[in-house]
Amino acid sequence: MLYAKLWFVLWAVLWTAYFALDGFDLGAAFSAWLVAPAGGERSRVFASIGPFWDGNEVWLITAGGATFAAFPPVYASLFSWLYPALLLILFSLIARGVALEFRGKSPSPSWTAFWERSAAVSSFLAALLFGVAFGNLFRGLPIGPEGYEGTFLGLLNPYALATGLVFCALFLYHGLLWAACKVPGDTSRRAGALAGAAWYGLLALSVVFAAYSWASTGLSGNFLARKYLLLLPLLFAAALFASKALLSRGLSGRAFQASFLAIAFFSLTGFAGIYPCLLPSRIDPDLGLSVYNSSSSPYTLGIMTWTVVVLLPVVIGYQLWVHRLFERPFSGEELKKSGMY
């Protein structure tokens, strides 16, 4: 049982890492038109996420693979019950990846603009849909004795849509801060100013989300039962305010790190709220898919634990190295040499 509980934590951490990492490139892509209305400047925004988005997306593949390996019934149920929703997420991720790769492959401005629009729309959709999906997890799915009793339209309930908006706001803020520290010149200033304004929207949405969660979901139960868990939402709030304070002092890099933490603590708060379920049931708490009824065998979980204990530190190590390698914004000459922009 210990392994199953450990894997709930690792499962939450993998999804959290995905949100905090892909969050900035999704956000940067869908806010690029706001930050840089002119084509040349916008190229810089897209170039800044160029070396990172693919590696970030693998956190999703890993989170998915880990769900499959550690909680097979959760993987099977979630993906087949929410078939149309997963399909939409899949299509938006495919469109996002292709758009980012294709946008620089022809010098024609209309070609580039078409793929940049596609990248923006698909990135926004992916952010929104992930929010809606996890909003439904936080709220609990209509899981009855015979399995899923909901409909596709039922997924678009107000609470889930509100969670979708919170995700969009988190990623927007995160992406704007990224652009502020990674793109030189006027674009950076504009991104910083927009981030400052977006922060108030994010704050308002976070408050609404907290109140809504309190009123209409079972998320608060765990926090009331185990008070120490309240540390997670408190750290979320602290990171959010720290980020704004740092941004106001012009420290956009530090503000970005704080917003990374904010997304992480937001996500962990949600996961702490649904524990021990991965797919909670709204109908009867006992019908949810939890660490008690849905995990893999201890043997498999042991193998998986060794895998992540040995490999994830290596992955984190070289991904950090890549962030250091590309810390300085790209020069125009460099982008030309990449053949991508």
Place this chain on the structure above:
Amino acid sequence: MDTLTLSRLQFAVTAMFHFLFVPLTLGLGWLVAWFETRYASSGDEKYLAIARFWGKLFLINFALGVVTGITLEFQFGMNWAEYSKYVGDIFGAPLAIEATAAFFLESTFIGVWVFGWERLSRKAHAAVMWIVAFATNLSALWILLANGWMQHPVGYALRNGRAEMTSFAALVFNPYGWIEFGHTVLAAWTVAGFFVMGISAWHLLRRSQDELFRRSFSAGAAFALAASLLVAIMGDVSGGNAARNQPAKLAAMESVWQTRRDAPYALLTVPRLRGDGNYVEALKIPHGLSLLAFHSLHAEVKGLNDFPPQDRPPVLPVFIGFRTMVGLGTLFILLSALAVFLSRRGRLQDFPLFLRVLVFAIPLPYLAMLMGWLVTEMGRQPWAVYGLMRTADAVSRTVTPGQVWLSLGGFTLFYASLGVVDFWLLAKYARKGIEV
């Protein structure tokens, strides 16, 4: 059509589309790394230009390989929920390990390669491409270990109403998976070798940038010859492996109906369309099939009549797929041997017809690969996991045919348009030639 048929069709469409891009990635990475290493060690700018040219084509191709791979992972949960529940305890692990050990590596370092020209030393930059090439092939290993387990399940016990892993070592050292890996990866290298030869031939015909494309051609030809020889050997091993572990698959590959010792090889076989025998079996080579399958003159080869009809794979497509693959494989050895010979003698351009043939040969290794997958996967039917779980029991129970119609239609349209754009880009940059 029901959810099962539609889901099978969708998996076939999305897997085959994914596999239009994967093989070139698996092979071309090594060649780009090789060219760039020549540059890094000699400082010869021509090799830099060559590496950048093939690297660009690598990237255009890589983009679609990556995004279409996510679909396959998601589909296990979406369309094959019963499968995922029943075997997830053992099948999920190699997929998760693939992502952690290999996919992270290739996705992170490909970005470093594209953007890192000014930030790394020459040697370090070339090393990055070696890492990418290694990681893509490592990816293939884990995926094929997963597939190998579906072909020949090992290291599990049926407990708690599902298949649970009992030996990770058995999964990792499953010979079936390693044989598939060898055969698939070498076939992929053949694809890349013919791709490089074909495009170089196109330029050599036009006598543009002779020197650069001659160098590309000779590397591509040597790679193609080595790979197409080795892939044939691995093919023989794969066939023997199927004969021992999946006799129904082997029987379908050769459309053999009667079980017998000293089985002859019928060069001319025409299976019945209804899949219940052969119209013609002629030009028999005595002992041929026993020899091919078991490397023994007298070995017994099982015929399809020994299997009840519900346990037989669809014979006609498996039979045609197998013969097409083997025929093409033989052709690849001949073509690449001739290519190596002529390129060594420096006489390629004296034979424009041959160069033209090589241009038109670019799609053939792709076709051979797809046929190989058709044999492997259709030949495993009616099983999702050979002898353990039937495909009919693996499909999601809650997904409706309407939902799969929608997704299948969506994938077909979306993929077709992406495929057209990607093909157009590849052709555009391939024709443009090398920027010096």
